[in-house]
Structures are given as C-alpha cells and as structure tokens.
Amino acid sequence: MKKESDNSLNQGFTFTEIVSTVVVIGILIAIISPSWLGFIARQQLRTSTNKIYWAMQNARSEARAERTSWQATFKRNLENDRLQYAIHSADIMPIDLSESVWQDLPNGVQLDKEQTKIYKVDPKTNGVKLSDTGYYRVIFNYQGCPVYWGTEECTQGRISKGRVTLKHQHLGERRQCVIVSTLIGALRTAEDLSEAQSDGNRCYRD
Numbered sequence: 001m002k003k004e005s006d007n008s009l010n011q012g013f014t015f016t017e018i019v020s021t022v023v024v025i026g027i028l029i030a031i032i033s034p035s036w037l038g039f040i041a042r043q044q045l046r047t048s049t050n051k052i053y054w055a056m057q058n059a060r061s062e063a064r065a066e067r068t069s070w071q072a073t074f075k076r077n078l079e080n081d082r083l084q085y086a087i088h089s090a091d092i093m094p095i096d097l098s099e100s101v102w103q104d105l106p107n108g109v110q111l112d113k114e115q116t117k118i119y120k121v122d123p124k125t126n127g128v129k130l131s132d133t134g135y136y137r138v139i140f141n142y143q144g145c146p147v148y149w150g151t152e153e154c155t156q157g158r159i160s161k162g163r164v165t166l167k168h169q170h171l172g173e174r175r176q177c178v179i180v181s182t183l184i185g186a187l188r189t190a191e192d193l194s195e196a197q198s199d200g201n202r203c204y205r206d
Contacts, residue, residue: 069150
C-alpha cells in the first residue's frame with residue numbers, strides 16, 4: 001500500500017495539467033493587469049500632483065521667509081523623458097541649476113501643455129516667451145504673491161494666477177492640476193470631473 005502511494009507521488013503533474021495551469025494563470029494576469037496598471041498610474045498622477053503642490057508652496061514660503069523672489073520651474077528631461085521640477089531663487093537662471101536640484105516625477109506623468117496656464121520661459125534669461133521652450137515657471141515675490149517678474153509688487157497689476165495640469169500616458173483624458181487661485185498666491189489641487197459634476201473644482205476651470 002505504501003509503495004503504491006509513493007509511486008503516485010513520483011508521477012508529478014501531467015502535461016495537460018501543466019498547460020491548464022499556465023492557461024489559467026495567463027487569464028488571471030490578463031484580467032488583473034489592466035486594473036493594476038490603472039491603479040499604479042492613478043497613484044503616480046496623484047503623487048505627482050502633490051509634489052507639484054508642495055514645490056509651489058515651498059517656493060512661496062521661501063520667498064516670504066527670505067524676503068526675495070523664489071520660483072518653481074518645470075521642464076521635461078530629454079534624456080529620460082521625465083517631467084522634472086526645481087525650487088530656486090528667481091535670481092538663478094533655470095539653465096544654471098545643477099542636476100541635483102531637479103526632481104523627477106514618475107515615468108508616464110506628463111505636462112498637459114494645452115491646459116497648463118503658467119509662463120513659458122527662456123531658461124537662459126528666465127524671461128517670458130510665447131513659443132514653447134520646454135521650461136515653465138511660477139514666481140512668488142517677497143510677499144508671496146504670484147507675479148510676472150520677481151521684482152514686481154503685489155499691487156502692480158501683473159499678478160500671475162494660473163495652473164499646472166498633469167496627465168498620465170495610461171489614463172486617457174484624466175487630469176489633475178495645481179492651481180494658483182488668488183492674487184495672494186493661495187494654492188489648491190483639483191481634478192477634472194464630468195460636466196454633470198461641474199462645480200468649479202476641476203482642472204479645466206480656475
């Protein structure tokens with residue numbers, strides 16, 4: 001009796017059983033993978049939005065603490081195709097920042113250029129450009145107001161409200177953004193909602 005039991009254990013799996021197992025695993029992977037990738041992409045987009053919010057908030061805080069203009073700058077790294085951001089004094093040109101200052105956002109997160117409403121700038125001069133240079137910025141003056149140029153006062157009239165809008169290559173039309181929503185530099189995050197849910201708290205509307 002013991003001998004028969006040993007023989008049945010030694011026989012192992014049949015070819016049909018192995019193929020069936022592989023097929024079942026393949027089906028499970030096919031079902032789970034899209035959901036898992038979508039979950040990861042949503043997490044990456046949310047994390048990136050929070051990082052952009054923190055970068056702009058930190059630039060504003062530094063400007064008020066140091067009593068001089070600071071900015072958050074954004075660009076696409078051509079080497080690894082990552083969206084990057086940096087926080088620095090407005091007196092330092094973006095092109096002069098060391099690589100260690102730039103922070104990467106997760107792979108797949110992109111800047112929605114059509115929906116992003118902050119200034120495009122020449123990285124060599126920090127001056128505003130109409131054409132796309134690959135560099136964008138938000139400057140806060142010494143009082144924490146978002147301004148066109150760092151030397152301007154809050155009352156000079158060229159207040160720079162706007163938004164940074166992010167998307168993910170795996171999430172279709174889904175958008176999240178950070179909005180400079182008031183003249184004194186208050187920030188908030190938002191995501192695009194359906195038209196039926198439109199209440200002003202969405203990426204396509206300030």
